Amino acid sequence: MADTAGPSVPPILPLYVLYCEVCTFPPEYCEFGSSVSKCKSWLAEEHPELYDKYWSDEALVKKIGTLSLENQKKLDDDSAKKEAKAEAKASLAEKKRKESKITIKRVERNKRKHVTSVQGLEAFGVDLKKASKLFAQKFATGSSVSKNLQGLEEIVVQGDVTEEIVDMIIDQVGVLKGVPEKNVVRVEEKKKKGGDDE
């Protein structure tokens, strides 16, 4: 390996680089991210001295450096476009998230025995493993995360605990925080396929 450049003072201490909380890049790279204006306002609020360093007029002039003005304009346009795109994507994802449903299904195993399967919790940022652990603890039954026929992950809880799970979501217990009760759909699956929504 070639030598590292620069003088190396004996105790080399790690350098702590500040990262933008909006786009996670070091602030000097925010301009290449997809949320420039948000990053800018964050930086102006949290670290005004850095904001001056990166976004003041003279810094902008310096930044253009070897690039021609035309290119610079193109770059700016690009970043604006990128930002708009990212925003549209985010809002679409948000909308989708709001619409996505949590299905709580009661499935008959044999005559009097049932299992309850819960689908769609992951869309609300719930860790399925943790949630299944919570159910197992709460109901003192077996509970596992498994893939269903469609290849989607679901939580399967032994026993009919539909009501209790709905109550837990309403009460926002533990990891279920942030799951809207409005999106819960209850389905009962018998031998013949059928269901009643609530």
Add this chain to the structure above:
Amino acid sequence: MFKKFSPKEDIASQTSIKSSVQRHIRASLLKQFPLLAQGEGEAQVLEHIWPKKENITLVKCKEHISIFALHGEPLFFQHFDGPFFPTLRLLHKYPNMCPQVGIDRGAIKFLLAGASMMCPGLTSAGGMLPPPEHSIPEGAVVAIMAEGKEHAAGVGLMKMDSEQVKKVNKGVAVESITYLGDDLWSLKNIS
């Protein structure tokens, strides 16, 4: 390498590794990054990054990528038995651990989109290549710096000798391995 990487699908296994293997990894890290060997005993730089007593986890991923993580935080990664690459966050902490090359402003955009770095981006006015006496050999791990920025934007692998880059001035000079905003960057913690 990490342009598309989803921890859920691409991680095959996570294991803590034998201490003898860890010793071996430590030795090769020290050999590859002389900076890490600086300082004695407790003060050694590697000791800061990865204390001797701590056990490192080997995260095996698809396509023969292995990531070495400490408490879930990725530190180094490796492809097959190739050289170790530091993750970008680690490189930011110790910017001098690899030799540095610089790219001009025009190339930053492409680097952050995952492209390899072409010679002209390094040889132009905004670019930076080390002087001949510190030339970087082919196959070396380098930090990709950017014009007007103080922190590295990516980690790369030299595809040519740095002197050759100046001479040929055409084609791929540095393959970008990981860069700001790729999926390894977003992966702050492997759980």
